[in-house]
Amino acid sequence: MNKTGAQILVESLLAEGVDTIFGYPGGAVLPIYDALYDADLRHILTRHEQGAAHAADGYARASGKPGVCLATSGPGATNLVTGIANAYMDSVPMVAITGQVPTSLLGRDSFQEADITGITLPITKHNYLVKDVKDLARTVREAFYIATTGRPGPVLIDIPRDVSAGMAEYEDPGPVQLPGYHIKLEPDPEQVTRAVRAIEESERPVIYAGGGVINGGAHEELLRLAEMLLAPVATTLMGLGGFPGNHPLSVGMLGMHGSKYANYAVCECDLLIGVGVRFDDRVTSKIEEFAPNATVIHIDIDPAEIGKNVGVDIPVVGDVRCSLRKIIERLQPRLESRWRDKIFNWKKEYPIEYVENGRLKPQEVIQEIYNVTRGNVRVATDVGQHQMWAAHYYSYDRPRTFITSGGLGTMGFGFPAALGVQVACPDENVVCISGDGSFQMNSQELATAVHYNLPVKVAIINNGYLGMVRQWQELFYNRRYAYTEITGPDFVKLAEAYGAAGMRVTKKSEIREAMEEALRIPKPVVIDFPIEREENVLPMVPPGEPINKMLG
Amino acid sequence: MRHTLAVLVENNPGVLARVAGLFSRRGFNIDSLAVGRTENPDVSRMTIVVEGDARVLEQVTKQLHKLVDVIKINDITADEYVDRELVLIKVNVDPAQRGEVMQIADVFRARIVDLGRKTLTLECTGNDGKINAFEESLRPYGIKELVRTGKIAMLRGSKYTGLQDNGARDE
Amino acid sequence: MEITVAEALVKCLEQEQVEVIFGYPGGAILPVYDALYHSSIRHVLVRHEQGAVHAADGYARATGKVGVVMATSGPGATNLVTGIANAYMDSVPLVLFTGQVPTSQVGTDAFQEVDITGITMPVTKHNYLVKDAAQLPRIVRNAFHIASTGRPGPVLIDIPKDVAQTVIDFKYPEMVQLRGYKPTYRGHPNKIAEAARLIAASERPVIYAGGGIINSRASQELLALAETINAPVTNTFMGLSSFPGDHPLFLGMLGLHGTRAANLAVTNCDLLIALGARFDDRVTGKITEFAPNAGVIHVDIDPAEIGKNVQVHVPIVGDVKQVLQELLARLEKRNDTRWLEQIQAWKEQYPLAYRRDDGELKPQYVVEKLYEITRGDAVVATDVGQHQMWVAQYYRFKRPGSLISSGGLGTMGFGLPAAVGAQIGLPGERVILVTGDGSIQMTMQELATAVEQELPLKIIILNNYSLGMVRQLQQLYCEGRYIAVDFKFHPDFELLARAYGIRGYTLRTEKDVDDLLPGALEAPGAVLVNCLVSAAENVNPIVPAGKSISEAIDC
Incomplete structure (x- = not known):
């Protein structure tokens, strides 16, 4: 039976076992969204395509299944770049699908045209520009195969609008044949x-x-x-x-x-x-x-x-x-x-330790979160000092319970990734440990969290600095804090403006109760922890030193 | 040391960009790169001459292998192989010197492909050494323009770099 | 002078008279930030690197100066990509500096390493990876030259951390030497003469x-040309504000959402004088029927x-301003009015219009009011979508460069940071952002930047609780099968503004607009006005996909 390219895409996604797509619509993906209208696929609308990519990434890390994100051409596609690079560096199986201008307009700087296959060459395991609707089914099969086998990674499929609107016979493309792609499972x-x-x-x-x-x-x-x-x-x-x-x-x-x-x-x-x-x-x-x-x-x-x-x-x-x-x-x-x-x-x-001085310490926040959750939650983090504290003071006992941006170190990853984790694990608690700088990067996804009732608990380790960079400035640049002090909104009011719950904890004695309450509230919660501002992550190996020469 | 790699790739659009991009972002140095189709129209062959020690070469090979469009890589440096490059050279020659230049051409088995009033354009094929020597011998006359194709190479004897096994003998 | 590359870089920026940098620090760019610490150059800390590049873009569009951006390696660099692509598509001069991992680690997938020169190759006018420290001053000099001359565009310079720390003998090059880059400014005299003949005929x-026109500051020449030959003028979206919006010869915008008068004029003209335009698909519609009977002059x-x-009959490669000056010298005043009468008839027959009798607040009404209050004299930044088109249609721009908007890439989320940049570049002027409920959410975190920088930005959200433009397309092309366009959930924008310490308003009726909008625009500091507008309103007219621009419909 003849189908549109978009319908073939949807069939192919279903054939690959996809159940959820994170995306944002636009002109060039219009035919694809129209096919999604009838499809048995869950679509999560984020508030920025970066959020879609990170959510798909978080979904994949938590579930082990490939994450799928969908965006339109031009800015939709370029907004995925950081998320794709992030997945590439951390070997996360992801398939990113982008709309493209019609083939007749390719290469003419058309409205919302970006050469996304060129742009993502260095940060995808492989990518495709599909120029013929007949190639679509096979391309999707290959993309999932490449994304999920061997060392996993992101694969991008760019689909011009006339290809997704074009007609072809849908046939299962059968097993993948890729002469240039070998995986060695058995060691020598x-x-x-x-x-x-x-x-x-x-x-x-x-x-x-x-x-x-x-x-x-x-x-x-x-x-x-x-x-x-x-x-x-x-x-x-x-x-x-x-x-x-x-x-x-x-x-x-x-x-x-x-x-x-x-x-x-x-x-x-x-x-x-x-x-x-x-x-x-x-x-x-x-x-x-x-x-x-x-x-x-x-x-x-x-x-x-x-x-x-x-x-x-x-x-x-x-x-x-x-x-x-x-x-x-x-x-x-x-x-x-x-x-x-x-x-x-x-x-x-030589235990990892910190000094208590009556002010709220980030380490004790994380420790208390651990004590309350007993390791039985999925933790997603952003990037910076809080990430390292979350690595030091929380004990992860099961795989896929610690979701973090390692290789690319992407501030702003944590919160949308946590949403993806929550989608993948609807019956588990998900805690996002973030910083005030990181959280601001993608705070708009609060709307997504509330929209789909993804009850992620966000702990903002708030020191009013880009703390990790400040720490480097303190240690290696003579405390010259060039542009690392950062202000932000009132996070409690911000959460409330979105209809999420907001809390603020200023004392160690309040952490436990607040955390317990947050876990009881059946919706997204943001907890602001204003901490000791110039706390450092220790121990630390100064750059260029061997790893046994540590500070702290 | 210089290595000569015979790389079979899918004849897909963008494959050259993928390979070139890889070399640039990994900081590998390309000496020359020649690309064209093979006996199989779906497959192109790149001959890449790359500078680097064994570790660099190992990384080049492994990273190239990770490109899905790269089918097979053969470092033929240590093998017996035939390599050829083509050069076109335009030299200043007044009629009086023409004979001399034509003699040089003879020695190198070069051909004259174009004749101007004051210029001669010569074509010569050969390996690196021969091409360099040819260029040197023409230099005194004044080279106006020179262009080289980059090296292509093929294993000698019954060995070949085909889609089947590396260096397999066709017996 | 023996200084580090990082210090040299700051000196270069001072030499280029850079006043402000939009940026976000990080590990690999730290040495440069440390050098900036001692400089008098203003640094604006954004909340996401995308905000930095859009702000620099807005700054560049508002001031005509080069916008400068600084970010770290890895995610800092990749977060710039959309903004770079946006500036590239709209020919905006930017110079972007990214940190990179130390040279010894380049190519090893090191922490926060990405190949940003490779990634941005398709979206920069040029880019550099600085490997030789001594080359830095020359590269910066070249970058500013390339970004700001010819057809402007973004140039990226990627600086490994060890290079930034290397000591060099600093001297800023006086001359730019670029063998492969020589823009042509003067149009060919023969071609200009031919154009003059064609115009006369x-x-x-x-x-x-x-x-x-805006890039080359040729608005005066454009006006002179139009008035000399008595020809109607239509603008592309990017061209809006280059010609007075209330001038009798003005046709409004052409193309997809152009006025019928403009589209009919183009379709029926016998000579199309294209100035600093690129025959984009949004302008031409079905290209074989675009100005089908016209000779084409393209400058x-x-x-x-x-x-x-x-296909172009008279191609003129050169700077529009210079070419127009030379062309004007060869032209005589024309007084033939029959064509203008026809144009006037179309204008009267097909005015832009919307219904006001259904009791709902119409977005067009808000824009019209805004025009009335500001008398077309504000700098208006927009985001992308329906609200953008309503601004293009209903706000009559007076001053060249006073519309700051994403044309070619159509980047939702451009508006707020661009307005921040524009306001920083034009501190004394009234900068107004008109945005949509989808767009504003994309980069809303920059509200914190606006507050931190104490910018008196006025933000107007035309809130229809949907991705209106896509919804409109689904209505038109997908039989009303709406998917992923209706925001079932939104923040309370007024409360949201307050969370950032910004005054917020919610307007629901025409009366609210009449009563409250003037005061909101006059209020001190940043203000956010949330206008709850009719959700079903469409941008009209619209040229259906694949049709000639003369076949616009209302939907």
């Missing part, structure tokens, strides 16, 4: 053997686990590996939740704002097992002195990550879960480990 | 004037625009 047996041998020979192993553990669904295997080796597990920011944060072998986060004991462990280990990580600069700092005495095993699905930043002794390219299983099945559990005991001592000796 | 000329500084969409 020889590398597995080498890895096993290196592990057996090691005395001081450290597991360095990243987002790949979560993407690869390998958290159980990771736990087994750690327990068999009695090896401490340090996670990256992206890896939080991939290993239970309250497990004795957890040493928390490593790197620039890692725990001292995690960084010491890495510096003194004789074997570093990198699992789904990429040796990012925020982790390694001075790269020559990162794990200087260690044999390095690097397990990752993306061969291009191996050897990109550091030399690797034993590369294991393959699916992380599959690779870990192959390794684990050949290991003997250890019963004793002096190394583990040493780590335990460090944990006692 | 024509019986039914129409002047079709675009944003190029533009960008040679690539000529012949891009339509």
Whole structure:
């Protein structure tokens, strides 16, 4: 039967199991929205396309399913750019669909025309400009396949208006055929053997686990590996939740704002097992002195990550879960480990801590949120100091419970992402930990939250500064606070203007009660926490220093 | 060190932009790049000469592989291969010197493709070394214009860089 | 002088007489911010980088100066993309500085790394990644030159953090040297003479004037041309305000939502004089029936625009102002009035109109009132959508450059930050933002910037509780199957304004408008006026997709 391109698109989305789309309409996507009118798909209208992209991203991170966002041509498409780049850096499966001007007007600077495939070349796993309606079904199939397999990432499909309005026969395109796209799931047996041998020979192993553990669904295997080796597990920011944060072998986060004991462990280990990580600069700092005495095993699905930043002794390219299983099945559990005991001592000796002084401290806000929620909520954060405190003072015990912008570090991600998380997990509580700077970036999505009754609880860690930048200015620029002081609206009144609930907490003793009340209120809640203004995130590795040379 | 990569890509619009963009954003240096279609109209072949040590090369190859439109990459530097480049050179020649220049052309098996009142345009193919030598020998006459295609290359013997296995022997 | 690149950059900006920078700090741009700390250049801290680039854009449009933007790497840079594309489409001079990760980390997917030069290649006039610190002064010099000359546009400079910290021997280059960039300002005399002949021979000329008139400050010449040859003038959306809105020769806007008089004049003219315009699809409608019987003179500084969409009989590449001056010297006064009589008849037969008898507050009424109160003398910024078209139709602009709006990209969310920039550029003038309920929400956080900068902005929301333009299109093309256009939920804009410390009003009737709007516009400080207008109102006339502009309908 002949269908319009838009109808074919909708059929294809349904065939891929899509149930929710985050989007914003416009002229060039008009035929697509018209097809959505009849479709059994939930459409969430955001208030800015950036919100749609981040919400789709949050949805994907929480559910493991690809997030889908839809926008019109021109500004609609360019407004997705930050969200796409964000998903790209954090390997989030996302399919972004954009309208485009009719093919006859392409390349003529037409109204609302932007070369979005050109623009997004550097930040998509792949992208398509569909010029023939007959290619549409196959393109959508490929896009979802590419977005979700191997190392996941965003794929963009740009659809000119005449293509979505054009007619074609819809046929299921069948399995994907992409000669240029290979995924290696099974690791090379020889590398597995080498890895096993290196592990057996090691005395001081450290597991360095990243987002790949979560993407690869390998958290159980990771736990087994750690327990068999009695090896401490340090996670990256992206890896939080991939290993239970309250497990004795957890040493928390490593790197620039890692725990001292995690960084010491890495510096003194004789074997570093990198699992789904990429040796990012925020982790390694001075790269020559990162794990200087260690044999390095690097397990990752993306061969291009191996050897990109550091030399690797034993590369294991393959699916992380599959690779870990192959390794684990050949290991003997250890019963004793002096190394583990040493780590335990460090944990006692160098806890992450802060000084109480009667003023409201961000750390205690996060701690109390943890105490109230007992780790049983999904936490989304924005970017900055509050993000690091949320990494330090909240314990994530399950994968996909900590949703944060790691690689791109996108202020403004948190709140729309939290909405996406809430859509994906309607029966769970979602807490967005944000800052006053970050929250302002996409505060318009309060309307979306109220419109769809997504009862996200937003905790604004409000210090009246772009705090992380201010901290750098304090430490490295002689306290010259150039343009980092920032004002904002009265967040309580702002929430109320949207019909959400607003609260303000100024004392430590009030945090718990406010949080409990917020969780009882069946609608979005914004809690403003005016905190000690010049509190710093510590410990901290100054730029260019090895990770065991920490401040604080 | 310089490496010669034979890269098979889907003959899709924008594929050149994808490859060029990758080199620029990853900070890889391209010495030359030549592209054209192959025996299969759906597939184009790029010959990329790139400067860098083994680690750079490894990254170049792996990052190129991540482009969905890139089908196959073969670093043929260490193999036996034939490489050719074409150059067009326009030289200033007054009639008296014409003979000399034509002799040089002979030595390099170059051809004269155009004749002006005071100029000669020559075409020469060969590998890097030959083309450079040809250019040097014409330099004294005054080169008005010079254009090179960039290198293309092919493995010798029965090895080939085809859609099937890398360097497979067709036996 | 031995200084760091960051300090050199600030010196360059001072040399270029930059007075204000719109920006948002972050890690990679920190060295530059530290250098700014000591400078007298004003820095306006926005609440989202998109706000910075739109504000700089509004500033540039309002003042004619180059708008300057500063942002950090990664998300800071990508948040600029829409604003850059917007400035690119409307030929607005901007110079944007982004921080980048240190050179040693470029290409490694480092924290907050994106390839912003790659990303912005399709939407900048030019861009640079500074790898050699010593080149920075030359690059800045070139960037300002490229951004502000020829057909203006945005230029981006990406500066790795280590480069910003490198010490160089600073000297600001006096000369610009660019082998590949030489705009043509003087039109070819033969072509100008040919144009003069064509004009003299024509019986039914129409002047079709675009944003190029405003960019080249050629309004006086445009007026002189129109009055000399007695030709009616129609403006593109971008051209509005370049010709007095109350002048008898003015036809109003042409194209998709143009006046019928303008569209009929173009369709029936025998000579179309296109000045600084680009025959955009929104203007031409069905292109084969656009000015079908006319000879076409096309004056533009960008040679690539000529012949891009339509065939041109007399192409003149040059600065519109200079070309018009030379052309005027060759023209004689024309007094043939038959064509003007026909035009007048069309104007009388097809005035812009809307119904007022149904008891609802009409958005057009608000705009008309606004015109009345301000006498066409305010700087009006708009967002994108129906309200934008109503401003174009019902506000008669008097002063060149007094309409600040997103034409080519059609960026919802442009209005508020652009108005902020315009008000900063024109501190003594009345700047009014007319926006919609969808658009204002896109970049509403900049209310905090307006308050922090103590700007007396007047914000008027024509609130129809929907994405009205898309709703109108769904009514017209999708048989009224409305989806994702009705905002079932809105904030209370008056309360919202108050959350930011801004005075808020809600107007529901014509009487409210009559009684309260004048006072709201006179009130000190920033003011937000929420006008609850008829939800079903459409922008009329409209040329249906694929039709000739002479076939406009009312829907």
